[in-house]
Amino acid sequence: MQAKLYDRDGAELATFVKGDPYIRDMKNTAGHVAELRSCAWHPHDPQTFITSSVDSTIRIWDVENKRKQKTVIVVKSKERGARTKVTACGYSPDGSIIGGACWDGALHMWQTKSNFVRPNMTIEGAHTKNTEPGSLVFSVDGRSVLTRGGDDTVKIWDLRAFKKPxxxxxxxxxxxxxxxxxxxxxxxxxxxxxxxxxxxxxxxxxxxxxxxxxxxxxxxxxxxxxxxxxxxxxxxxxxxxxxxxxxxxxxxxxxxxxxxxxxNKGPPRKATIEDMSDAVSAPTILTPHALPMFRDGDGLDRGSKRKREKERMDPRKSKRPELPVTGPGRGGRVGASATQHVVQNLVRDTTRDQDPREALLRLANTDEDPVWTKAWKANQPKPVFAQVEEERKDEDAT
Incomplete structure (x- = not known):
């Protein structure tokens, strides 16, 4: 029911609106209400195209307007119900004529400058009734029309004598x-x-x-x-x-x-049975100890071993971190002297040498604000603790 617009790579660009199937007058619908069967671009205006449908209409669309068609051509049939399937449509080379081939065998032509109320040229029975014409195209000179019918025929029509093929x-x-x-x-x-x-x-x-x-x-x-x-x-x-x-x-x-x-590129060459047999029969030499990772540094490799030891001593190649500077400074780094060492030890942080329990008890104000004996602060300022007798402790032990 809906026309879709794609780019040359197959990506969908737009989907055009479908009409209301409950509206009987096809001129009042915004789009097709039944299956689409054919479409064609305007030969000179890339923003315009036409579509034909089973709903007995040909509609002219603007690419930029997906909400409603520009014009509706209602195709009327002489058959019962006055409707027919428009299975093929097309533009003339100059874009002045729109043609449509129908299920009832009729062939219609409309001038694009007309009001599309009725076709300007019509041939009833151009193809066998109740067969589906597959295509309708105009010749390059615009004088002839070629139709491919569902009755296994191809016919050429002359627009200057539009009566018989x-x-x-x-x-x-x-x-x-x-x-x-x-x-x-x-x-x-x-x-x-x-x-x-x-x-x-x-x-x-x-x-x-x-x-x-x-x-x-x-x-x-x-x-x-x-x-x-x-x-x-x-x-x-x-x-x-x-x-x-x-x-x-x-x-x-x-x-x-x-x-x-x-x-010009040619198909890719596939491996044949002969190629596989040659690969299997060909001798294969494996020398894993020739790889650098398996060398032990003895014999002929002693030069490289000495080279690695020398590079290990190089701090730049071994990426060794810089050591602290001792003695006078060099290379933009300030050295440490004996005087500087004495000055640094004058004010030392002795927090690590303190007992944390004693430090906390010094901050506690137990006399003025006791925690456990606060209820007896008024009548018994000095707490008296019970003395545990040795005998009772012995009894409890036995």
Whole structure:
């Protein structure tokens, strides 16, 4: 129901609003209320794109406004209910016409300068009713329209005589309703995908002439091609297959970059069985005692041992902390003299030599503020303690 905008790296940039499904008039909804089936960019305005949906509308959007579409084109059908699925849409090369192909078989064209109340051109029964057209594209000159129908046909229409198809090609079977058809960049050929002609066969990539849709070349692929795109600048054809793979067709002479960049690198070389057997059979020499960590410093290593002992004596290399300076100062450090030693011992901190218990008792004011005999301070200022008799102590001991 909602259109999503992504950058070229696949990161989501915006999600456009969906409409209220309880509103029957599609012109009063802010977005689509059913499944989206197709979309297309404006050929000259990068801020504008269109979407078509099963809700029988084509909507024109502004990239900067996610809350509501710019314009709603309500597609009316002659079938019962006056609604139909708009399964394909597109812009003309100059952006002056919007086209839509529908589930009821109709093909509609609107001028972008009109009020979109009704289409400017319509063909009823352009494709078989109740089949899903997979694509609608305009030719490079803007005079022709190419449609890929769900009835296994490809048709070309002339906008100057918009009554019947100029050319029709049938027998292009496919099981995928989103299968598309495109014009070549030089506007001479039509390319589309088709399924196998027999059971167990391969898919086909069809190249046909634009004027009569006669086959020029058929390329067999592993499975049915669904989407086809012909890049005009690098001159390469990219097709998406039904099995999830992507195929790229290029010309070694006329194609530029693209797949050719990957071919220049080449695939990474994998280790073969022969390489592994050679590695196993090759002799391996292990000399752990040749490593410095296993040397004991005897024999040929005596020079290095003396060198390590010499470096050990160097305070800078051994990172030894600086020793206290004795005697006169040097190197910016003040030395200690005998006079300085005497002066330092004149005022010594004798706290360590004191008995902490006696120091605390000197601070206690037991006569004026006793703790344990405070209740008898008034009537018996001098406390009298009981004397323990020796005999009682002896009895308790026995």
């Amino acid at each position: 100029v050319a029709t090609r049938d027998g292009l079977t496919t099981l995928y309703p989103t299968t598309n058809a495109i014009f070549s960049p030089d506007d001479k050929y039509v390319v589309t995908g088709a399924g196998a002609t027999s059971k167990g066969g391969k898919g086909r990539l069809m190249f046909m002439r634009k004027d009569n849709l006669e086959s020029v070349k058929e390329l067999e692929v592993d499975t049915t091609p669904v989407k086809v795109f012909w890049h005009s600048k690098i001159n390469q054809i990219v097709t998406g297959l039904a099995n999830g793979q992507i195929g790229v067709l290029y010309s070694p002479l006329t194609s530029i970059n693209g797949a050719k960049l990957l071919l």
